[in-house]
Amino acid sequence: MFAAAIFDMDGLLIDSERPLMAAWIEAALTLDIALSHSQYLQVVGLAHPESRRILASLLGGEQAYDHAVGHVRSRLQLERSDGAPLFPIKSGAAEFLAALHARGTRCAVASSSTRGQIQACLGSLGLLHHFSAFAGGDEVVRAKPDPALYLLAAERLGVDPADCIAFEDSENGTKAALAAGMRVVVVPDLKHPPAAIAERAFHVLGSLHDAVPHLPRWFPTAEAAGAAEKLV
Template identity: 85%
Template sequence: MFAAAIFDMDGLLIDSERPIMAAWIEAARTLDIELSHSQYLQVVGLAMTESQHILASLLGGPDAYDHAAAHVRRRLQLERSDGTPLFPVKPGAAEFLAALRERGTRCAVASSSTSGQIQACLGSLGLLHHFSAFAGGDEVAHAKPDPALYLLAAERLGVDPAECIAFEDSENGAKAALAAGLRVVVVPDLKHPPEAITGRAFHVLESLHDAVPHLPRWFPSPAGTQGKQPA
């Protein structure tokens, strides 16, 4: 039915939103500000410039933001001191990617993170080999919900966007994929997209583990490619 799968990364493949939120709440406390979960959720899924503006407003201005951002950068190292990943793989992600690889389905990542960050993060978690293409936020002029990232990812896969399923956790990400002409499977993370988005989704799942039973209908295995890695 579909030729390829394109994935968001943060909050979808990796559990990054929770550690990042915790770091910002901790950073706010160094400024004697109690940043609540609901306040922080305002920035989830937004472009960096938008999230910076909101956080600066919540924290007391640009200087306070710069202080907090420096604290967050120090806290968010790729690896913990004990060697375990700071951002673990989300439930079902590795299983689903392995199943897609086994079927010969082409996969890409379309993330607001930079292309370098995408490859470094997925490489550290042993997931990089599942993907044939990457589209990072540093490679397009406009962030999600603009469709540019998904259009670039589909182009690099050599697949028409209409023949792809996007997997997204956020409202802006789902909007971007829909605007690019992809079908969208929503897998909510910290912030559940509104009904206006989930109502337009191809499917809504609790985790990528729940996507595995749908594989025979979504990504039929072409004759002779079972078990082969796409070129």
């Protein structure tokens, strides 16, 4: 039994990684650079300073990077219809969050995105009310795979990290949650975790929809937990 659920955001709750990758590959072509999928995947799950360093190196420097950023932002805005969220919700996320909310399970977000970006993205999808706390990449000194984000999220929830299940899609995020002392459910997005990481995970699932059947065991209601204690 666990007290709380803590979620990554990009690639787990929102389908942001694919449109971002497509926009960066297109931006690289405007610089006459063929950025491959495998090259771009190097930055998935990294905080902004590190991803910027890698992309700038791949694109030919800071000036090229700044040009590409402008193109990416323009492309994503062009693809956004009036009033629509910038990124769609991932399959199973709304269902799983609603089920947790109905059970009274406390939830938080621990994302490398800034706190403002977290609240804007989740707010546009009508998901903010599911979360009691947020921890953004701009609020910690060390990014994932350091455990700081997950420890901050647990602190803001007022729960012991050992009483939390973290939900992650990336290798660095999984390492961060494990280092924080949490169980980790991995839901891979663009990259599957290496075998060494998958073996340390609590579960590896195809989507958050697949997590719903586990709810009675992972996060029992107060009534169910009380009944279980009486049987002991």
